[in-house]
Amino acid sequence: xxxxxxxxxxxxxxxxxxxxxxxxxxxxxxxxxxxxxxxxxxxxxxxxxxxxxxxxxxxxxxxxxxxxxxxxxxxxxxxxxxxxxxxxxxxxxxxxxxxxxxxxxxxxxxxxxxxxxxxxxxxxxxxxxxxxxxxxxxxxxxxxxxxxxxxxxxxxxxxxxxxxxxxxxxxxxxxxxxxxxxxxxxxxxxxxxxxxxxxxxxxxxxxxxxxxxxxxxxxxxxxxxxxxxxxxxxxxxxxxxxxxxxxxxxxxxxxxxxxxxxxxxxxxxxxxxxxxxxxxxxxxxxxxxxxxxxxxxxxxxxxxxxxxxxxxxxxxxxxxxxxxxxxxxxxxxx
Amino acid sequence: xxxxxxxxxxxxxxxxxxxxxxxxxxxxxxxxxxxxxxxxxxxxxxxxxxxxxxxxxxxxxxxxxxxxxxxxxxxxxxxxxxxxxxxxxxxxxxxxxxxxxxxxxxxxxxxxxxxxxxxxxxxxxxxxxxxxxxxxxxxxxxxxxxxxxxxxxxxxxxxxxxxxxxxxxxxxxxxxxxxxxxxxxxxxxxxxxxxxxxxxxxxxxxxxxxxxxxxxxxxxxxxxxxxxxxxxxxxxxxxxxxxxxxxxxxxxxxxxxxxxxxxxxxxxxxxxxxxxxxxxxxxxxxxxxxxxxxxxxxxxxxxxxxxxxxxxxxxxxxxxxxxxxxxxxxxxxx
DNA sequence: TTGTAGGCGTTATCAG
DNA sequence: CTGATAACGCCTACAA
Numbered sequence: 179x180x181x182x183x184x185x186x187x188x189x190x191x192x193x194x195x196x197x198x199x200x201x202x203x204x205x206x207x208x209x210x211x212x213x214x215x216x217x218x219x220x221x222x223x224x225x226x227x228x229x230x231x232x233x234x235x236x237x238x239x240x241x242x243x244x245x246x247x248x249x250x251x252x253x254x255x256x257x258x259x260x261x262x263x264x265x266x267x268x269x270x271x272x273x274x275x276x277x278x279x280x281x282x283x284x285x286x287x288x289x290x291x292x293x294x295x296x297x298x299x300x301x302x303x304x305x306x307x308x309x310x311x312x313x314x315x316x317x318x319x320x321x322x323x324x325x326x327x328x329x330x331x332x333x334x335x336x337x338x339x340x341x342x343x344x345x346x347x348x349x350x351x352x353x354x355x356x357x358x359x360x361x362x363x364x365x366x367x368x369x370x371x372x373x374x375x376x377x378x379x380x381x382x383x384x385x386x387x388x389x390x391x392x393x394x395x396x397x398x399x400x401x402x403x404x405x406x407x408x409x410x411x412x413x414x415x416x417x418x419x420x421x422x423x424x425x426x427x428x429x430x431x432x433x434x435x436x437x438x439x440x441x442x443x444x445x446x447x448x449x450x451x452x453x454x455x456x457x458x459x460x461x462x463x464x465x466x467x468x469x470x471x472x473x474x475x476x477x478x479x480x481x482x483x484x485x486x487x488x489x490x491x492x493x494x495x496x497x498x499x500x501x502x503x504x505x506x507x508x509x510x511x512x
Numbered sequence: 513x514x515x516x517x518x519x520x521x522x523x524x525x526x527x528x529x530x531x532x533x534x535x536x537x538x539x540x541x542x543x544x545x546x547x548x549x550x551x552x553x554x555x556x557x558x559x560x561x562x563x564x565x566x567x568x569x570x571x572x573x574x575x576x577x578x579x580x581x582x583x584x585x586x587x588x589x590x591x592x593x594x595x596x597x598x599x600x601x602x603x604x605x606x607x608x609x610x611x612x613x614x615x616x617x618x619x620x621x622x623x624x625x626x627x628x629x630x631x632x633x634x635x636x637x638x639x640x641x642x643x644x645x646x647x648x649x650x651x652x653x654x655x656x657x658x659x660x661x662x663x664x665x666x667x668x669x670x671x672x673x674x675x676x677x678x679x680x681x682x683x684x685x686x687x688x689x690x691x692x693x694x695x696x697x698x699x700x701x702x703x704x705x706x707x708x709x710x711x712x713x714x715x716x717x718x719x720x721x722x723x724x725x726x727x728x729x730x731x732x733x734x735x736x737x738x739x740x741x742x743x744x745x746x747x748x749x750x751x752x753x754x755x756x757x758x759x760x761x762x763x764x765x766x767x768x769x770x771x772x773x774x775x776x777x778x779x780x781x782x783x784x785x786x787x788x789x790x791x792x793x794x795x796x797x798x799x800x801x802x803x804x805x806x807x808x809x810x811x812x813x814x815x816x817x818x819x820x821x822x823x824x825x826x827x828x829x830x831x832x833x834x835x836x837x838x839x840x841x842x843x844x845x846x
Numbered sequence: 847t848t849g850t851a852g853g854c855g856t857t858a859t860c861a862g
Numbered sequence: 863c864t865g866a867t868a869a870c871g872c873c874t875a876c877a878a
Contacts, residue, residue, distance in 0.1 A: 181871055192849045197873060207847060228627040229871035232566045233854050239605070239626070247587045247594075248789070257581055260608060269626060271573070272606045274594060292573070292603060293562040400793055429793045436795070455582070459734055459763045461770070461795040515855055526865045531857060541863060563855035567870050849878075854871105862865080 180221040189217035200225065231293065239269045240482065241289035243299045244322075245277045245367070245398065249426050250454040251471050252300070255322060258475020259298055266483065268295075275302060277366040277398060283308050290317065296482045298322055298475075302366050318485040322478045325368050327494055332485055334477045334495040338369050341467040342376025342421070344501045345449045348465070349419045350384045353510035354447060357381065358392040358410040358417035360403055360427050367398070370423040373451060377421055392417060396427070403430020404437070411438055411446070418446065418510050425450035425457050425466055432460065432506070447507040462505035469499050514555040523551035534559065565627065573603045574816060575623035577633045578656075579611045579701070579732065583760050584788040585805050586634070589656060592809020593632055600817065602629070609636060611700040611732060617642050624651065630816045632656055632809075636700050652819040656812045659702050661828055666819055668811045668829040672703050675801040676710025676755070678835045679783045682799070683753045684718045687844035688781060691715065692726040692744040692751035694737055694761050701732070704757040707785060711755055726751060730761070737764020738771070745772055745780070752780065752844050759784035759791050759800055766794065766840070781841040796839035803833050 182200075186193045191214060198206045199214045206214075217223075231237040242259055244252045256272065263270050271289060275282040279302045286308055289297060296318035301309060304326055312319050313330060324333035349357050359377050362370040374393070381388055394409050396402035403422060407430070410417045422428035428450030435446045442448070442462050450457060453468035477495055484490045516534075520527045525548060532540045533548045540548075551557075565571040576593055578586045590606065597604050605623060609616040613636045620642055623631060630652035635643060638660055646653050647664060658667035683691050693711050696704040708727065715722055728743050730736035737756060741764070744751045756762035762784030769780045776782070776796050784791060787802035811829055818824045 182873095183871080193872075194850080194874080195848060198848085201873080205847075210847080225625045226627060226871055227625040228562065228566055228571055229854095230873075232562055232856095232871080233873050235854080237562055247581065247590055248584070250582070250584065250587075253581045253584075253587050256606075257608065260581075260606065264607070267622070269605045269607070269622065271603045272590075272594065273598070273603070274591065288601070288603065291559045291561040293560060400789060429790060432795075433793050455734060456763060456790060456794075459767050460790075460793070461766075516857095517855075527856080528858085528866080529864060532864085535857085539863075544863080560855055563870095564857075566855080566872095567857045569870080847878105850876085852874095852876105854873090857869090859868085860866090862863105 180223050181226070182223075184221050185214065185217045185223050188221055189213045235293075236295055237293045238267060239271060239292070239294050240479075241271045241273065241285070241292075241294040241297045243273050243275060243282060243285050243289075243297065245300060245302075246274045247272065249398065249424070250456065251424065251426075251452040251469065254454070254471035255475035255478070258472040259479040260475075262476045262479035268483075277302055277363070279303055279306060279308075286312070296320075296486045298478050298482055304368060318482060320478050320482045320485065322474060323369055324494070325372050327496065329494075330492050332481050332492040332494070334474050334481060334497065336469055336497050336499040338372035339376040339379075341451060341469070341499045342373030343380045344376070345373075345421045345451065345467050346377045346380035347384075348449060348501055348503065348507060349421065349447060350380065350386065352419070352447060352507060354419040355386050355510070356392070356415065356417045356419070357386070358394065358407075358420040359423070360394050360396065360406040360410070360420055360431055361423040362398045362427065363395050373423050398424065398426065400426060400430035400433070403427035404434035407431035407434040408438060411435065411440070419507070420446065420448055422448065422450050425452040425454045425464060428464055428466070428506075429460065443506050443508040444511065447510075449507055453502055458504060465504045465507040466502055467499050468502045470497050473497065514557050515560070516557075518555050519548065519551045519557050522555055523547045569627075570629055571627045572601060573605060573626070573628050574813070575605045575607065575619070575626075575628040575631045577607050577609060577616060577619050577623075577631065579634060579636070580608045581606065583732065583758070584790065585758065585760075585786040585803065588788070588805035589809035589812070592806040593813040594809075596810045596813040602817075611636055611697075613637055613640060613642075620646070630654075630820045632812050632816055638702060652816060654812050654816045654819065656808060657703055658828070659706050661830065664826050666815050666826040666828070668808050668815060668831065670803055670831050670833040672706035673710040673713075675785060675803075675833045676707035677714045678710070679707075679755045679785065679801050680711045680714035681718075682783060682835055682837065682841060683755065683781060684714065684720065686753070686781060686841060688753040689720050689844070690726070690749065690751045690753070691720070692728065692741075692754040693757070694728050694730065694740040694744070694754055694765055695757040696732045696761065697729050707757050732758065732760065734760060734764035734767070737761035738768035741765035741768040742772060745769065745774070753841070754780065754782055756782065756784050759786040759788045759798060762798055762800070762840075763794065777840050777842040778845065781844075783841055787836055792838060799838045799841040800836055801833050802836045804831050807831065
């Protein structure tokens, strides 16, 4: 593999000049540039970005840490950061935590060793030591799908409380009063927790007593959604509606309800969260809270680059979410 | 940021020794090791993997190039390679081609500049110059979702022809003879092309004349599937069944059919390809060709590492696919 | 506009 | 078992 030095020798110039035609071509005379370019061709020179990163202390690489790429909502935001990053000639290393704190921790460490210029994290715990360390050491990062609204960390997210509230309110207005919630484990996602708060407060505001048996916490999977809804449906006084803390769970819930022989939405109203693409492609089409995932990824990347570049102040971007009413919810029976 | 040198000074040893405790701890006396470990702690030493890669000429990073992370089947295989790679302390940089050859080309170049140790590619064109160059230069790579069955390149895939054949055969046996195909553009995926071949041959073997109007090529999207099926359904002599070259398209087709007021599966049988997770969560549950995506990713990574390590011969792994009959297909009407 | 030379953090080769 | 020291490929003052 030929280096800048081989090229320099072949072109009869110094390595500095070769470096210049690579990094700031206009600063070298056209004729010289021609010689160099030719020399690069003839010795099949391949630029070594690793070596560059080593000296400039910028790897032009960022790390993206998400729960799991299997959930389409994360695929979408991932695409957002990728598109934005690649556009600036930055590459992204992807890692899944599977909602596990220790995996998140080791990922952060490995990526930092790899000298990523910054990190975009959908964290399992906004108050954990991982983020605190990052902050203390002044390492650039931004939180995605964040619930934090202020403080010293950059973040982009939506108002999960509000989302949960709106989802529940929609159900209440439809006349439901046995409204369950299928939630991803609070200990592994505070988004889910905030959504539950919204759910609970909405119930309260409408004079519906909170029944803790109507909350099913589960892991973030299709099967989790399916099994949980079955639990809520086999109570002595079963639910007539459920709010699922994400669409993925909601899809599972649909299946669970069907397996119990229910008709959707007449026997059970379901509202999800995220508005993943297929939400409008299932039957019945899923009523859900829309979250601008692609945009979020893009903005997250943008925010990160700002922080990496100049020392812009940390800021929290709260994007708009909205209720999308489709077919999976209907009036309460009776 | 403290370096190996700071640690060495603090511990009163040479940099070589520090390097040793990092890379082969057992080769240094326990007492010395203790001193060094302590010193690392007190000066908050952070290992620089970039510098290491620079000298060892191994970045411990691989590139993974896929069409788009939005399609769940690619998310699944991506997870397969990630899991396998991370387990060996290798990171993966992800890039989307969006089925565009030129994007694939620039991705390959960028990733090589970044000194990835190898590449896993779901290519837009197995006969293009990109792969040829890689091959000529002896750069390690393996093809995923590959259609190539022999030759000098490592690859893992399934028999797409067979898959297409089986999907179609299932429909034929159900009594259908107006069987359409909604296919991803052949020019951007030869997998789709091979599946079409299977479809066509199956028709032929069963004495059903091939009608080119029943083939709709489209882009790989939900809307593409939806619009294409509408086209096939509004022919003077419309189809009673469609084979979609992937589940994503099939989901779109389901929606398209419904928008035309059809009942599924009675009015239209649909079979997909991939068996993405949600295929069994939609209504009607999708009949499809199962493809072991996670496994494929895992094996691809394994194959790549073998090639990077010792100079093992290139090999092609052909995995089993199978027809999964669910609810979206039924007997031909009449 | 171009060249010289030092250095980035780590590993590897040789001695000791 | 440990220490010196020369790379690795590139960038960047500083000089010319």
